Amino acid sequence: MAGRAQRNGTLIVLGALLIFLISLSLSGSNFWQSIVINLGMYIILVVSLNLSNGFTGVFSLGHIGFMALGAYISAILSLPLSQKALYLPHLPAWLAATHLDMMIGSFPLGFLLATLIAGLVVTGVALVVGLVLMRLSGTFVSLATLGFLVIVRIVLINANDFTRGSRTFSNVTQYTDLWWVYAWLLVAIYMVWRIKFSPYGRSMFAQREDTVAAQSVGIVIMRPRLFAFAVSAFFTAVVGALWAHYLTSFSPNAFYFDLAFSIITMMVVGGMGSITGSIIGPILITIISESMRRVEDLTQLYGITQIVLAVLFILVIIFRPGGLFGDREINFAAIWGRLRSGRGAGEPKPQNVE
């Protein structure tokens, strides 16, 4: 019964999403499309960050560094050859001659390849970095990963031949649209969901709750930590690629502390350890910051959005440290049960929707 309700609930949500996306793309409203595209990318970022930070409790501040690498790697791969000769004249020959622009009909296979290559390269980086950093815990791992973010930024700024340094990297082809973002979003959510309810996922939560107890039942804590870090780096890099091919121009400044902090706010508000929370958090923050932006434009009080978000963040940490959802997920069976039996009519209170 519960399984069927959960499946039907998921199908209903997917159907609603599909109808929403189709009507949005038919409406042709650029304004709303860009909000929804950005939201989708935020959700992937938060879901994947949650896999690493929320599930394993190893709180990384450096994920945006993976996003930056993903953006630059994929953009270098997909940049048209003429642009490459013009803007990046000092690239090594094999890169200068690479242009992933294969098409199957109207499907840009080259873009998919560039995204996947960027994701895999970054996963490799994450494995190396993680092998070193995942030994740390608590605030020390946060500081060390923050150090990683700073290092990535310095390297991007100084690797002039590849990145144009601190100048804007531009003329990237715009491939990313609603469908690319939401297809990747479904892949990411599906993967992270499967991981959460797999034995591997449970060992992540176990070692988060009590490292020593987890070790005593035979969990090698390094393995789930490294696995989570690498998978989440992959999806973070994918968002980097999507981002690059949506904005078409960017500089190292785009991938720094401000973005890292907004992603963390979305994750903490939604709930560390909850995939549902990782979807609701970005939606909530997007609604708040988009409406605050109107207020900012009206009152000319630029900066007030950030202040409101930071205050909200502190309030959540003080009064609801687990965020909206904590570790829990939405449970369609319980909602269905509650709907059928009327409100709270002797039914055990569902503990999952708040």
Add this chain to the structure above:
Amino acid sequence: MSLPLYALQQLINALSIGSLYALMAVGLAMVFGILRLINFAHGDMMMVAAYIAAFALIAGIPLPIALLMMVLGTILITLVMERVAYRPIRTAPQVAALLTSFAVGQILENSALLVSRFARKPEQIAFPSIDLLRGTLKIQLAADVLQIPKVNVVSLVLGIVLLILLSLFVTRTTLGLSMRAAAEDLQAAQLMGIDTNRVIVTAFVIGAILASVAGLLYAVQSGTINPIMGFSPVLKAFIAAVIGGFGSISGAVVGGFTLGLLEVVLTAVPGLGDILPAATTSPGVISFFKTYLPSSLTSYRDAFVFVILILLLLVRPGGILGTTDRDSAR
């Protein structure tokens, strides 16, 4: 310029940068020692101080009063921050506290932005020049002249004086003693009848005083101020505190000066290729510097510094002084 003179000049640079880092690191370390809170907003306290000083000086308030306003204003904002944001989460996990301090930092930075907008000032404000700190000190040494910016000398002297005062406070007063007890074990200190709130507030206030001095000196050195000016110094202060073994005051001082020295060495040694006298040095040495340690390496300096941070966290989480800290990184 002769080589010994170059070395001397760089050493003084190192010490003056080091004393700034030490001033910042001590504030971080004191709060961390007691609360296990890494106060990321510490750099923003420095920024707030620089803003108050800048606005006061621009308004034509005389220097002594402006400086007093700067210190008191920074203390006031720090007290509010402690009461509103940090006190309610004292028992929260360390990471939650760290994140809270990020949020506090965001609030301070954007408030500074709002205030400068109200005052119709640009995002980047030129820091008014202070006559006392302007110009360079010239010392005749044999045939050469040693030139040091006055502000560097003042940073060094002021830093050392403040740190000596602090060490007197911590070792010679009852409140200082309670602070050390609280850093050792907060709960035990509380059981011994120490008013922990008072101790914690004192730690924040001392941190605010040191940060405001550092903010002033930093602003004078760089000539301009902006809302995110505290970001890089606070990262450096973290590294300094980690080098010294996080939580130890003397360690933070040692860490600050070590980091200053390290940075200057990373900047100065690649520059040797240009400075070595070509007549007396063998060409091999000069070409070694130009090939393997070109001046362009300098731009990677901060990356090296952070690599060292990560290595330290892994290998010696207790700092280079080698305290066996019960809160090691693992």
